Amino acid sequence: MLRHLTILGLLALCGAAHADSIYKCSVGGKITYSSAPCSAGRATELETTPPATGAQADAARTLERQKAVLAAREKERSASTARQAQAAHDAAHINRVSAGRQADCARMQQRQKKEHKRLAAEAAKVGGQGKIERDLDAEVMARAVEAACSR
Secondary structure, three states, X not given: OHHHHHHHHHHHHHHHHHOOOEEEEEEOOEEEXXXXXXXXXXXXXXXXXXXXXXXXXXXXXXXHHXXXXXXXXXXXXXXXXXXXXXXXXXXXXXXXXXXXXHHHHHHHHHHHHHHHHHHHXXXXXXXXXXXXXXXXXXXXXXXXXXXXXXX
């Protein structure tokens, strides 16, 4: 039974393509399909109408809508890719700037250590004289380091 339905379906598809008549013949309990009327036995003409032009128009409209959706999605994807590339570029720039600031901070801290040693050596040479100036110099240096490293 399933085999007969499969054959019928295939013949219907082939017939629809050619728009010819298909005849179902029953001879001695055996069913056959033919493009010509049966010579003996019972014959039934099967309807094979081509698809309606409305269906083709609907299919064409559907195809155009799908093409439009595809084009819009490709445009969105392109814009998204451009935004991602810009974000990566911006992130790389921020990383470079941050690395530069960290290097500046490290240099300032190194300079502060050297200045602190110099002031300590100077204080040891002169005793208590000039302590206020040395303390002010150390405070100025500490503020500069803090400003460079706190950004």
